[in-house]
Amino acid sequence: MDRLMRLLVATPGIYLLAIGLRLLWALLVPVMPVSDSAAYDTFAVNIWQHGTYGWQPDEPGSYWAVGTSAIYAALYLLFGHAYWPIVALNICLSVGILFFTGRLCQIFFSDTRVARLSLLLLALWPTGIFYVTVLASELLFMFFSVAGLYCFVTADKGAKGRVVFAGLLLGAAYYVRPLITVSIIIFAIACFAYLRQRPLAVVLRTGCCFLILALMVAPWAYRNYQLYDDFVPMSSNGGAVFWMGNSPGTNGGYAEIPPDVIANTNSTYEMSRVLRARALEYIAEEPVAFVQRTFIKLFRFHSYETIGITWNAEGIRTRFGEGALLPLKILAQGYWLLLLAAGLGGLALTLYQAGLARALTHPFILSWGANAGIHALIASQDRYHLPTVPFIAAFAALVLVAVSDRLLRGHTDSTAYPRRASQAG
DSSP, X not given: OHHHHHHHHSHHHXXXXXXXXXXXXXXXXXXXXXXXXXXXXXXXXXXXXXXXXXXXXXBOOOSSOSHHHHHHHHHHHHHOSOSHHHHHHHHHHHXXXXXXXXXXXXXXXXXXXXXXXXXXXXXXXXXXXXXXXXXXXXXXXXXXXXXXXXXXXXXXTTOTTHHHHHHHHHHHHHHHOTTHHHHHHHHHHHHHHTSOOOHHXXXXXXXXXXXXXXXXXXXXXXXHHHHHSSOOSSOSOHHHHHHHTSSTTOOSSOOOOOHHHHHTOSSHHHHHHHHHHHHHHHHHHOHHHHHHHHHHXXXXXXXXXXXXXXXXXXXXXXXXXXXXXXXXXXXXXXXXXXXXXXXXHHHHHHHHHHXXXXXTTOXXXXXXXXXXXXXXXXXXXXXXXXXXXXXXXXXXXXXXXXXXXXXXXXXXXXXXXXXXXXXXX
């Protein structure tokens, strides 16, 4: 048993554990897309069979970023309309997320134990396991983000070629979720303010990454310009999402688009413009309510995590029956709340040890805060915090290592005291 435990907490053992748990889930639960997963499936099929990104083969659109659907369409082209290649991809993405998160932890915490424990927390993360049978953007975005940011941080004078890989990976992340641009700026700040890298080198590296990203995005932006006669670099749902979180009667999360807006607009881009204007008008009329909603959405961003079960519900019912849903939701929610509590403890520890000024240049803190803040301003629900989980896991690992060290010191002191007393006698 001791040998097994030592293997599990060693890095290779953690990877084996992560793969094993995800493979077991994939073997037990069939992929049955619902909600957003069904939408990604529809988009991918239309790209594959008709070369059109949109709800209908003859109606091109860009409501969501195209990246996730395009990757699925490529898998359909290679393997036909089957879900097992997506499951295999999701398992590989999960391993990649663990690997690059660990590398970033070693850079920004300088402690192998923190890196290793963060990997273990992510390997055991229930939602990360459940997501391997879900068609969604989260795992793709998390992988491209942490991989691209690792290459960006390490693309110093000893590894200049990595700036190209960083730009390509971050460009791919933009195709999945355009919010990656905020992360690039955050990690650029961290490179010279936290890691003390040369400012000019960081500025040049950042410019190269944005240039590569722009070149990658240009063909899609041009396609959208032809579609809407306006500059839409990636997705056209920004105004709609903003309205969802800032409209009369909103709960801060997803809301159905009003029928009158759908009837009186000719495209998702025009629809988003109308909804953005309505949201801004409502905010201007009720500024106090806007501030209150912002704090409520900030809480909502962190409050629950059951989406991995919700989007697997049909597959779980088919395999285990309705009664399995609640226990699995409790498992996911319980783990998330414990991870969040530990993560907040690690955040407080970082602020105490590093001081406020230096802590506010730590990219994990800034990334967590930026993601939460952006969704507090627009719309917020449980899946939106998933890209922050690697950073939260790192802070959770930090505080757990600190507690372990303290307990070990206390144990050493308590066992050493009788010996000192005996020697004194």
